[in-house]
Amino acid sequence: MKTKTLRKNKVNVVTLGCAKNTFDSEVMMAQLKANKFDVEHESQQDDASIVIINTCGFIDNAKQESIDTILRYAEAKQEGLVDKVYVTGCLSQRYKDELEVEIPEVDAFFGTRDLPRLLKTLKADYKHELVGERLLTTPSHYAYFKIAEGCDRPCSFCAIPLMRGKHVSTPIEQLVASAESLAAQGVKEILLIAQDLTYYGLDLYKKRNLAELIERLAEVEGIEWIRLHYAFPAGFPMDVLDTMITHPKVCNYLDMPLQHGSTKILQSMRRGITREKTETLVNTIREKVPGIAIRTTLIAGYPGETEEDFQEMYDFVERMRFERLGIFTYSHEENTHAYTLEDDVPDEVKRQRADTIMELQSGISYELNQQKVGKKLRVLFDRIEGDYFIGRSEFDSPEVDNEVLVKKSEGYVRIGDFADVEITSADHYDLYGKLV
Numbered sequence: 001m002k003t004k005t006l007r008k009n010k011v012n013v014v015t016l017g018c019a020k021n022t023f024d025s026e027v028m029m030a031q032l033k034a035n036k037f038d039v040e041h042e043s044q045q046d047d048a049s050i051v052i053i054n055t056c057g058f059i060d061n062a063k064q065e066s067i068d069t070i071l072r073y074a075e076a077k078q079e080g081l082v083d084k085v086y087v088t089g090c091l092s093q094r095y096k097d098e099l100e101v102e103i104p105e106v107d108a109f110f111g112t113r114d115l116p117r118l119l120k121t122l123k124a125d126y127k128h129e130l131v132g133e134r135l136l137t138t139p140s141h142y143a144y145f146k147i148a149e150g151c152d153r154p155c156s157f158c159a160i161p162l163m164r165g166k167h168v169s170t171p172i173e174q175l176v177a178s179a180e181s182l183a184a185q186g187v188k189e190i191l192l193i194a195q196d197l198t199y200y201g202l203d204l205y206k207k208r209n210l211a212e213l214i215e216r217l218a219e220v221e222g223i224e225w226i227r228l229h230y231a232f233p234a235g236f237p238m239d240v241l242d243t244m245i246t247h248p249k250v251c252n253y254l255d256m257p258l259q260h261g262s263t264k265i266l267q268s269m270r271r272g273i274t275r276e277k278t279e280t281l282v283n284t285i286r287e288k289v290p291g292i293a294i295r296t297t298l299i300a301g302y303p304g305e306t307e308e309d310f311q312e313m314y315d316f317v318e319r320m321r322f323e324r325l326g327i328f329t330y331s332h333e334e335n336t337h338a339y340t341l342e343d344d345v346p347d348e349v350k351r352q353r354a355d356t357i358m359e360l361q362s363g364i365s366y367e368l369n370q371q372k373v374g375k376k377l378r379v380l381f382d383r384i385e386g387d388y389f390i391g392r393s394e395f396d397s398p399e400v401d402n403e404v405l406v407k408k409s410e411g412y413v414r415i416g417d418f419a420d421v422e423i424t425s426a427d428h429y430d431l432y433g434k435l436v
Contacts, residue, residue, distance in 0.1 A: 006083060010038040011122075012048035014073075015137070016066050017056025019144040019193050019229070021089055025054045026134035028088075028115055033135060035124035041137040049083040050122070051076075055091035057163055059331035066091045074105035086110065088118055090163040112164055113149075132178035139382055141416035142189035142225075142398065143182050147175055147213065151195035153232065155259075156270045156337035157302065157330065160195055167196065169204045176216050183222030188416070189380060190217065191227045191397060198232045198240075211239040218247040224418070225380065227397060229255040233281055234272035241288040251394040252289055255324075257297040261316025262309040265302050270337065275316060282320055293395035295324035298357065301350030302330045303341035310353050317360055323368060324401050325361045327354045362428045369402070369426035376436055379404045379421045381413050389413050391421075393431075404431045411435040 011032055015025040025041065032039040040048065051073045055066035066089075076082045084107045092099065093111035100109060110118045116126040136143055150165040151158075179190060192214075194200065201209025217226055226249050228240070233256055244250045260266050263274040273281075286292060298313065317325065329350035332343040345353075381391035382398060388405040391413075396402045404421055406413065413419045413435060421433040 006049040006081075007038060007047050008049050008083075009036070010040070010043075010048040011050045011052060012043040012046075013039060013041050013052050013054065014069060015041065015054045016069060017054075017058060017062055017090065019191065020146055020195075021054050021056060022137060023134070023144045023146040023193065024089070024112070024115075026137055028052070028054070028118070029135035029137075030130055030133040031115065031119055031127060032122070032124065034127050034130055034133075035119070035122075037122070037124070039135065041135075046081070050086070051082050051084070052086045052088060052118070055087060055089035057089070057091035057094045057159065059328065059333070061331075063091055070099075070103055070106060074103055077105050086118065086121070088112075088114065090160075093163045094159065132174060132181055136185070136187075138398070139416065140186050141380065141382075142191065143187045144193050145175075145179070145182075145190040146170070146193050147197065148194040148200055152199060153196055154270045154337070156268060156341075157259075157299065157333065159333040159336050162335055164195060167199050167203060169200050169202070169209075171204060172209070172213050172216055175213060176220065179217050179220045179223055183220050186222075186416070188223065188418075189225035189227065190223055191229055192217075193229045195230065196232045197228060197230055198235065198237055208235070208237040210237055211243045214240065214243045214250055215247065218243075218249045224249060225251050225394060227251045227253055227394075229397065231256040233258060233278055236281060236285075238284075238288075241285060244289050244292075252292045253295070253395055253397070254285065254292060255295040255397065259297070259299050260302065260309075261298070261313035262305075263312075265305055265309050265313075268304060268338075268341070269299075269302065275312070279316070279320065293323035293401075295326075295397070295401065296322050298325070298327045299330050300327055300353040300357065301345035301347075303332075303338055303343055303345070305330075305345055305353075314357065314360065317357060317364075321364050321368070322361070323365075323395060325357075325364075326400065327357045329354050365402075366426075366428040369428070369431060372423045372431060373426055374423065376420055376422050377404065377431075377433070378418055379406075379433075380418050381406075381415050383415060384408070389415075391419075402429050402431060404433055406433055406435055 029039045056062040073085045088110040092109045096109045148169045150167045152167040377393040379391040420436040423433040425432045
């Protein structure tokens, strides 16, 4: 029996996983709104008659979170608290047949490129004139900015090509128009995302064309920061660094997942690069762009990773002193090349190794942060929390990196505005300062 009144034309979009999923949800929401649906992102009211869950299928933890979320809404439908439940995204793309059998309460499952079909199911039209339009779920001053879909890389551990398909670049003109639209809405920072930024343009322009794209985006009035996420080290286009130096709008920041510090493991991962070449690349990037913040991610417990391999990765992290670093434990994904290998590192050892790396990184981060004390940074303020205005410097991406905290009692700044901050103290992952 229904216990509340549902709004018949209201859609609640629930997003799981990475920023690329966030982008896809925002595009979907713009289409729904244009079709006269009342649409909300992760609605707190719980009065929507339709729920669309945009799932992640990347690694075990993400898959489990997606399944738990689907089951929660399937149960809500059985209790009459929701009329329709639809599932889209990576998990749905990869396991549609199994999910249909296991969770029959879901009204329909859709893949990562099925937006027109999903809209048709809702008796809505896919409006081509809305290409590039989104309903932002982030704070209004920054937006994730997807420049390509899919991936052509053969990494042994990764299931993304199975879920997202081959690499497809979005044309420069279309991206510039999207950036202009975002700037008109008040967006000041765009965070470039793709499965592999550095592959951008090879399919359309027969060359790596990321540098030209960045130059064109830097010309868009109103966009003040351009941030680069998910670069691939093998074949890195060095002209991107020239663009970074030339254009003040391009943040001195690069997110480049390196995955490991052992050549043996990198070769098994099919990364197309050795540890030695990786070190040379990182050193070259730092020489060309002094002061750049490099964020990377690593994997602990890949099949065949011995104590010696792990020690090699540990020493690599200790030497390279990355400004930002995260680490995953290896997830044994079916239909990937690594699935043919024995998942021979116990879960407990994987977690132990990941914790050991993060303990090392915590110390490195603390030392690097101490060097910023007494310096002045330009900060973009994201939110207010407790007694603090909280923002980020150009060296930090939202939700994953360091933050800059300024006491409310020491001055006022508007959320979404830039301000100069003198850093007065620092801990392992946060900086504290006062407005200049």
